[in-house]
Amino acid sequence: MARRRQLYEGKAKILFEGPEPGTLVQYFKDDATAFNSQKKGTITGKGVLNNRISEYLMMRLMDIGVPTHFIRRLNMREQLIREVEIIPLEVVVRNVAAGSLSTRLGIQEGTRLPRSIIEYYYKNAALNHPLVCEEHITAFGWASTQDLDDIVALTLRINDFLSGLLLGVGITLVDFKVEFGRLYENDEMRIVLADEISPDNCRLWDSKTGEKMDKDRFRRDLGKVEEGYQEVARRLGILPEAGVRDLKGPEMMQ
The missing domain is CATH 3.30.470.20 (ATP-grasp fold, B domain)
Structure with a gap:
């Protein structure tokens, strides 16, 4: 596994030094927070789904001329982005x-x-x-x-x-x-x-039932949080090829 220097860790993602100057690797975690981090938890497979959903929507926006930092998806949990x-x-x-x-x-x-x-x-x-x-x-x-x-x-x-x-x-x-x-x-x-x-x-x-398919399921203890995220990916036609599964992040350099 590649050794990369960690630059930043937020609530849901980690940023690593990219392979080329001006690039970063963005890693999606399964960690979930709400109410300014007063509530914390884990949504299994969330990082994999968010990586795929964000990739898809960024690419569609780029198709209509919206400039983004996105370059390409690297694997199930990582994408290459421009440093901004x-x-x-x-x-x-x-x-x-x-x-x-x-x-x-x-x-x-x-x-x-x-x-x-x-x-x-x-x-x-x-x-x-x-x-x-x-x-x-x-x-x-x-x-x-x-x-x-x-x-x-x-x-x-x-x-x-x-x-x-x-x-x-x-x-x-x-x-x-x-x-x-x-x-x-x-x-x-x-x-x-x-x-x-x-x-x-x-x-x-x-659109018909008003059922929530987002992080509000976690915020409000509605249950079936993973299913909500999966349903969004399913409707967009982008569920991961191998299904939702855990992948370890890149080894960090001290």
């Missing part, structure tokens, strides 16, 4: 009232919103990722006005495309979180989609 400077914002798109939006504003969960709403959260776990506005973002230099214009344009395009794609397989895209980074190439900078798109950071409901 992550913008410290979690960009949340809401199409249907759910989660914290329902709690904050007293809107019944499941209410279709009059239009898609974009919210920004400061990416800082110590502060529990607080909700922020454009004034905060530009005043503190997390992103420029032009950066935000690019982020909004990409986010709306991603939302439109994924909403249609998922509706075609009977899934409602209730809301989702995306992250963006600055990619520097040939003395130029551009904003690209980073992180992942999977049931970990999307609310996905069956």
Whole structure:
């Protein structure tokens, strides 16, 4: 097994040094957290499924011209990505009232919103990722006005495309979180989609029954968490060739 230098470990993924300059290897874990890590657990096979689902959705977005950090999938749990400077914002798109939006504003969960709403959260776990506005973002230099214009344009395009794609397989895209980074190439900078798109950071409901097929099954102790993730992959036609199974991560260099 290849020895790689670990650069970062988050709640759901580990980043390793890539084989070439400007690349990283992103490893998907089975660890699950909720409520700002107050609840922790393991969802067996989640890393394998999220790797495949994120690969598929990133590639489909690239097909319509959305720039991403994704290069290719390496194996069941790893993908090769471009190294980017992550913008410290979690960009949340809401199409249907759910989660914290329902709690904050007293809107019944499941209410279709009059239009898609974009919210920004400061990416800082110590502060529990607080909700922020454009004034905060530009005043503190997390992103420029032009950066935000690019982020909004990409986010709306991603939302439109994924909403249609998922509706075609009977899934409602209730809301989702995306992250963006600055990619520097040939003395130029551009904003690209980073992180992942999977049931970990999307609310996905069956379009007919409203059954949840995402991490809310873990958050709310609904049971059959693995089955929810598997159903999303099944509908997208991308269940792993060998089925969901555990794979060890690369050996880490000290």
